[in-house]
Amino acid sequence: MMSRMVGGKSSWRWVFSTLIGLAIAIDVTAWYLRGEIDPSSILSRVLLGLVLGLGLTASGLLLVTISAVHREMRAVEQIIGLAIAAGLGLSLAGWMIEGGIGASASGMDGILEESRIGAAMLLNGLFAGLTAAGLVFGLLLALVTGRPMEKDPLLDLESTED
């Protein structure tokens, strides 16, 4: 099995080609059935999701880091790096929302409202994606571990302790 895994760089190409090809096939089907789409609007939604996702993830990790800080920990670079990433992500998201890219809102209240909706939607998507991954990999694990196999001889060895 090892030789097949190591020997085939093209194997990974097949795996990624399947993923990308299938994603494109679903998109093309949805495009064909809908009739018309606005690529610039879709791109701006992707960008808004990216900066908001970056800001929220970095904020969450920053909270975890600050809560876990102790005397022996070297955390200055980690805190500064995550604060920059969080600030950058959330500022860009606010700027995009205010400018009407992907969503439209005016004033601080409007930006916060749109950010709240976007963050909730991202959590929703994350939950759905994790559920799907858990289902597929859980099923794969159950199937793979179900194969009959020879008993491990190491399990029969006795302990050397008295």
Added chain:
Amino acid sequence: MTTTAWVFGIPDPWVGFWLPLGLLCVAAGFWLTDAEDIRRRITLPLAVVSVLTLAVYGGSTRGSDLVETSLLGAALGVAGPVILMLVGCLVATFSGPAPVGPLPKGLRPFGFIMVSAGLAWIGTTLLQEPPGSRANGSGEIMWSTWVMTFLSSVVLIAATAAVFALIMGERRKLEAGVLLSVGGVSGGILLYLFTNGSVDLTASGWLDVYWEQLPFITGGLLGLIAGVAALILSVYIGEKRTPEPDIVPPLSEDERTRITEILREHLEVGGEE
């Protein structure tokens, strides 16, 4: 906010939903501290308080059309099938021939039945009239986005995992076949929703959800990866800037003698030196 609101519920989403999520991050940080640290001891109470606040908020804002309530409604709506599938996977895994399988062997088919039932349960929710929390407004968008993301993810992950199993593994045709079946069923449901719609949402509604929400969620996933990359990069920079440790002076004669004594004492227990 009145006292009554505080006693019987938390109407503000910032206090009732986002604050507990932030506190859960703080609890995760506390959990990473040393066992002797006092913060470690308040991890569990903090996590419990956060979850209870979320539950109280979810209960007190029922019926309104807030996006946080819709998210909780969607999560609660699929909690049953998700738990069923999770337990099914665990039952099937731990009742197999693996040496760490403490469950009776006869339970294995029931594990797979539970997984299939969970998937079928999600499918049947699309054939029924949804409850109030998912019928319209943000609840409908949240629920349909969950379904769309779940089905698309299952199709992509199952097909990729099946190809991976076929190419990388040996004699994995059964595994690949099962995964392709799951992916195929999910793809069939996805195509059905795109062409015929469901009880509560038309086909064009599902296509709107696909083109408006999935790009946003895809971007969010990339943002999540970028956030984790930012963490890795900052840790790397921190480690690179760590000064070289001071040169340790060589052992004194007393220390050498003591170490030799300890080594002799322990090695002599086994009768050899």
